[in-house]
Amino acid sequence: FKATLVHGAYSPGSLILIRNKHDEGSLSKEHDCYLGPFEVICQTRNGAYIIKELDGIIFKQHIAAFRVIFYIARSPEYISEIMEKLAEDELSSGTDFWISESSEEFSAYKSD
Template sequence: MKNSAIDKSIGQKMRDRYNGPFVVISRNRGGAYILAELDGSVFDRPTAAFRIIPYFAREKIELPPLDDFLDVSTQRLRELELATTTDPDDDA
């Protein structure tokens, strides 16, 4: 995921431009993605599609079923999917 906070600041040349890798859980109605870290913690807000960079692992990463993997309830996951927010962090 692109770290867009550095694009707006001066003198951040040596900062990480990307964060990740993350697992795409689903997409909401607004077109933003719901992401989770590899330990199962889900982001509390959706991420805009322009910030997502595909990552192709050299080896296949086996993940358990979503119900066992994620740290949020299925009800909260459905709320995130039904949201129409594209990216709450985007100031443009």
């Protein structure tokens, strides 16, 4: 395989998968090992990630770096089409997201 799992710093906008921690004690093969894909918003000073779903919903909890891996798409064109459509929807709804650097908090606001 050309693409291998690489752990490292994920830049904002990167697509990632999250390790399903509810499956760690289970011996069942039917559970998903990873959840996602999700988009990285930023990395906190402690190394955890603030992420959002592809439809723009931001996670309440920060995700530990050891649970995150890159998402390797089988069809990158399809993912880019989805991302473009979501960006257009955000622009048409007038909702913007901002992150406060000092407090590492995020919020959504309605632009006028």
